Amino acid sequence: MKSDQEKMDLVGRYLAGETTATETSRLEQLMLADEQLRQDFLAYARVDAALPGMISGTGSLLDFAEAPAQTDRSWKGWIAGAVAVCAVVAWLASASFLSKEAAEVAHIAELKNCRWMHQSEASVEGTPLRVGQRIELSEGQAKVLFDTGAELQLEGPSILEVKGPNAAFLILGSAEVLADSKESQGFTLGTPSSRFVDLGTAFTASVAPDGLSRLEVSDGEVNLIVDHDHQHQLLGAGQAMLVEPGERKILTRIESGDASKDFRFPTIIPPSNQDYADISQGFASASVGRGLLRSRPNWTVNPKSILDGSGQTNQDSPQESVFFENDVKNGSLLIDLGKAISIAKINSYSWHQHNRIPEHNDRAQQKFTLFGWPDKELPNLEIPARESGWVRIARVNSEQFFHVKQLDNRPSQQACSIFASKGEIGEYRYLLLEVNGPTFFGEIDVYKAE
Amino acid sequence: MYRPEIENHEQFLHLYVECEESLRGFVRSLLPTLEDAREVMQETAAVLWKKFDQLDDPENFRRWAFGVARFEVLAYRRDKARDRHIFGEELLTQLALESEKIALDSDREIKALKSCLAKLPPKHSALVREAYDKDLKIKQIAEREGRTPMSVYKVLHRARMALADCVKETLEGEEARA
Numbered sequence: 258m259k260s261d262q263e264k265m266d267l268v269g270r271y272l273a274g275e276t277t278a279t280e281t282s283r284l285e286q287l288m289l290a291d292e293q294l295r296q297d298f299l300a301y302a303r304v305d306a307a308l309p310g311m312i313s314g315t316g317s318l319l320d321f322a323e324a325p326a327q328t329d330r331s332w333k334g335w336i337a338g339a340v341a342v343c344a345v346v347a348w349l350a351s352a353s354f355l356s357k358e359a360a361e362v363a364h365i366a367e368l369k370n371c372r373w374m375h376q377s378e379a380s381v382e383g384t385p386l387r388v389g390q391r392i393e394l395s396e397g398q399a400k401v402l403f404d405t406g407a408e409l410q411l412e413g414p415s416i417l418e419v420k421g422p423n424a425a426f427l428i429l430g431s432a433e434v435l436a437d438s439k440e441s442q443g444f445t446l447g448t449p450s451s452r453f454v455d456l457g458t459a460f461t462a463s464v465a466p467d468g469l470s471r472l473e474v475s476d477g478e479v480n481l482i483v484d485h486d487h488q489h490q491l492l493g494a495g496q497a498m499l500v501e502p503g504e505r506k507i508l509t510r511i512e513s514g515d516a517s518k519d520f521r522f523p524t525i526i527p528p529s530n531q532d533y534a535d536i537s538q539g540f541a542s543a544s545v546g547r548g549l550l551r552s553r554p555n556w557t558v559n560p561k562s563i564l565d566g567s568g569q570t571n572q573d574s575p576q577e578s579v580f581f582e583n584d585v586k587n588g589s590l591l592i593d594l595g596k597a598i599s600i601a602k603i604n605s606y607s608w609h610q611h612n613r614i615p616e617h618n619d620r621a622q623q624k625f626t627l628f629g630w631p632d633k634e635l636p637n638l639e640i641p642a643r644e645s646g647w648v649r650i651a652r653v654n655s656e657q658f659f660h661v662k663q664l665d666n667r668p669s670q671q672a673c674s675i676f677a678s679k680g681e682i683g684e685y686r687y688l689l690l691e692v693n694g695p696t697f698f699g700e701i702d703v704y705k706a707e
Numbered sequence: 708m709y710r711p712e713i714e715n716h717e718q719f720l721h722l723y724v725e726c727e728e729s730l731r732g733f734v735r736s737l738l739p740t741l742e743d744a745r746e747v748m749q750e751t752a753a754v755l756w757k758k759f760d761q762l763d764d765p766e767n768f769r770r771w772a773f774g775v776a777r778f779e780v781l782a783y784r785r786d787k788a789r790d791r792h793i794f795g796e797e798l799l800t801q802l803a804l805e806s807e808k809i810a811l812d813s814d815r816e817i818k819a820l821k822s823c824l825a826k827l828p829p830k831h832s833a834l835v836r837e838a839y840d841k842d843l844k845i846k847q848i849a850e851r852e853g854r855t856p857m858s859v860y861k862v863l864h865r866a867r868m869a870l871a872d873c874v875k876e877t878l879e880g881e882e883a884r885a
Contacts, residue, residue: 269868285794285795288801289798298802299805300732300871300875301867302732302736303729303871304874306728306741307817309741309839311817312840
């Protein structure tokens with residue numbers, strides 16, 4: 258660096274977020290007058306920005322893509338995007354990240370209809386895999402067998418890095434893990450937002466291009482550890498969890514209920530009248546942000562029903578549910594909490610099953626993006642929340658969660674619980690649910706942080 | 708089979724990759740933390756991709772990308788109310804123009820950075836890896852290492868400066884040999 262030490266110390270402190278307003282202003286004046294300092298400042302910032310991606314193997318090109326719900330791109334489009342991402346990642350990774358001394362800890366055990374994004378060593382069955390080696394699969398399935406006995410079935414498009422004798426990192430895509438031997442116990446699969454530690458079991462993990470991670474346990478138990486604060490959640494068979502990327506690490510749990518008016522779920526508590534947003538507490542109100550709620554000559558859906566402290570009393574009760582007219586594709590519901598409060602948890606509940614036609618339960622699904630707004634003055638609700646400055650809290654897609662492929666395998670009663678891995682979700686005055694599909698909400702509970 | 712979506716992705720990625728590192732550095736230079744920069748880069752890339760169809764001429768991609776990034780940084784700061792770190796318009800424009808001009812070959816720069824990282828003293832290299840791999844805060848590293856936060860900060864600061872110097876020298880050396 259050609260700039261003097263004092264100036265560079267100021268640069269370092271600025272990029273560490275440590276400067277006072279006076280120091281920031283001084284740095285600004287110095288840089289305006291000094292081209293060399295600007296160059297050194299930018300070079301320093303580029304190093305700082307590139308290191309996380311280079312060291313952890315993530316964070317570079319994978320940042321660009323959006324989840325399908327946000328971009329209106331189709332799932333097929335996403336796959337195509339992911340394939341393209343894989344191609345470029347492979348290209349950038351061509352400057353081998355591998356150490357010649359790295360130990361062989363696994364091998365490719367089985368390949369099915371595979372197409373690789375990069376002509377690598379891992380292209381035939383039996384190929385050994387070293388620590389630090391990446392597998393970049395654009396199509397098909399590849400089974401990786403660790404020497405500990407842990408099996409990992411990759412589904413293309415996926416990018417995986419072998420991290421150790423009993424550990425891997427899923428950068429993108431989907432992997433099924435079976436680690437039921439004594440030696441493989443504790444197998445760890447890292448993702449950009451969390452780590453999944455196997456406790457003698459089987460689970461599936463997936464990672465979207467923007468780092469949204471999903472864990473689904475099919476057998477035994479898995480510890481989900483959110484990075485930074487080492488908070489963990491223990492998930493048992495049949496349970497699943499989403500982890501949003503970002504500083505707060507928002508977790509989303511979705512469960513199916515017992516399809517009774519008691520709304521019983523494995524771990525999520527039933528609808529409550531004790532939450533902060535309940536009508537009886539006198540603080541909050543609900544209204545429509547965008548779109549038209551269902552209306553009939555003798556009744557109209559009342560948005561307040563989602564804050565009345567209870568779910569529906571039967572499986573097909575339109576007058577106790579909040580839902581949109583059939584032609585509304587992107588409606589939104591607004592909850593005004595009266596003032597900005599620190600939120601600990603948000604639970605949403607839905608229940609819909611036609612009394613005679615089993616296939617008619619599509620409104621049971623919960624597909625929405627939850628946003629928060631801290632100030633009293635709201636932006637224009639006709640503009641999509643992403644474009645008007647709302648803070649995205651979580652994305653919910655119960656259809657994906659329950660692998661709904663046929664109408665009759667959709668749970669008719671569902672609950673979704675959104676919370677932070679540690680502390681609160683954030684401080685917001687308004688919550689906005691941008692709904693991306695049919696729904697039949699019975700209740701939404703908002704719990705204030707203590 | 709003609710698959711326009713893939714063609715579109717490929718063109719986007721090609722253009723994006725060309726300016727990604729300088730764009731990332733620019734965004735990072737205007738925000739107080741790496742996490743902020745990461746979020747804004749994510750947002751910027753999403754906007755670029757979403758509006759890619761509206762770009763008339765791929766030749767203008769770089770300028771357009773820096774304009775979008777600048778807007779996203781300002782929007783982010785406004786939303787997060789992190790005003791105390793805002794540079795004025797004049798410096799912001801200057802930094803954007805200068806970042807835009809840096810004709811970086813991302814692949815070469817990343818390779819250079821990797822080789823420079825290997826040249827750091829082992830203790831410094833280990834600390835850098837710990838800080839960036841696990842994205843730990845200085846205070847957390849200090850606790851784990853039994854050091855003061857100030858000493859950790861100083862080592863990381865010196866390591867970043869050494870890396871920036873080393874990358875510059877490596878790239879200049881390669882160019883001189885070419």
